[in-house]
Amino acid sequence: MAPPSIILYEVLAGMSVALVCLYLTGFRPEIHPKGILYSSLTGVAGLLGRRFYIMAVARGKVSVIVTMTALYPIITIILTATFLKEPIPLPQGCGMVLAVLSILLLASP
Numbered sequence: 001m002a003p004p005s006i007i008l009y010e011v012l013a014g015m016s017v018a019l020v021c022l023y024l025t026g027f028r029p030e031i032h033p034k035g036i037l038y039s040s041l042t043g044v045a046g047l048l049g050r051r052f053y054i055m056a057v058a059r060g061k062v063s064v065i066v067t068m069t070a071l072y073p074i075i076t077i078i079l080t081a082t083f084l085k086e087p088i089p090l091p092q093g094c095g096m097v098l099a100v101l102s103i104l105l106l107a108s109p
Contacts, residue, residue, distance in 0.1 A: 003054040064106045
């Protein structure tokens with residue numbers, strides 16, 4: 001299937017979950033502007049991420065793509081170190097370096 005079709009069916013199925021959640025809230029979900037904004041941005045980012053993942057799987061080696069996407073926590077670690085000033089312990093830093101090296105090795109011909 002083409003990526004847009006996959007996303008369409010994914011969203012339609014997700015709407016059934018949204019309807020259940022709406023029912024569970026008594027058809028009165030909380031209304032908080034910041035919460036609505038962040039939830040909406042999370043949904044858009046998630047769908048865009050899945051779209052790019054599907055496109056990558058359609059064009060590349062699944063073994064490399066899955067491995068690369070499984071290393072997303074590295075981004076979280078870097079962001080927490082940058083914005084929350086959390087230190088990166090030596091073992092964790094070494095693990096990150098090895099993970100990046102694994103991406104390079106997997107992606108090389």
